[in-house]
Amino acid sequence: MHTFVVYTIGIITLSFVVGIIGGIYGIGGGAIIAPLLITFFGLPIFTIAGATLMGTFVTSIAGVVFYQLIAPYYPNQVIAPDWGLGILLGLGGFAGIYFGARFQKFFPAKIIKWILIGCILLPTIYYIWQFIS
Known part of the structure; x- marks a missing residue:
């Protein structure tokens, strides 16, 4: 069993910046x-x-509830959640979480990091390309 040490002030600061x-x-x-x-x-x-x-799940639920609650106050704007799309994305997310957790132990950390890099860089390059053109 491994023990990892992180500093509380560092995590709180990072969480604050990420929240913003x-x-x-x-x-x-x-x-x-x-x-x-x-x-x-x-x-x-x-x-x-x-x-x-779990953090993403909780903030997503809070966002859906918030936007659903304020939707009646803005009748001329479409701000209510798209429930059909949300359910489809949620089902896909749950399947991804389940299989990702199961398969994660069969891949070296380096491969998972490269997958994560790709998941970050591809949309970044796409957004930059859209901005330039």
């Missing part, structure tokens, strides 16, 4: 915080996967 960035761009904090925990805190992927997925 996630709030500005409207993306889940798990997508931002996972690579940072791996890079700057040196944590292996298997130690953060569950926590980041």
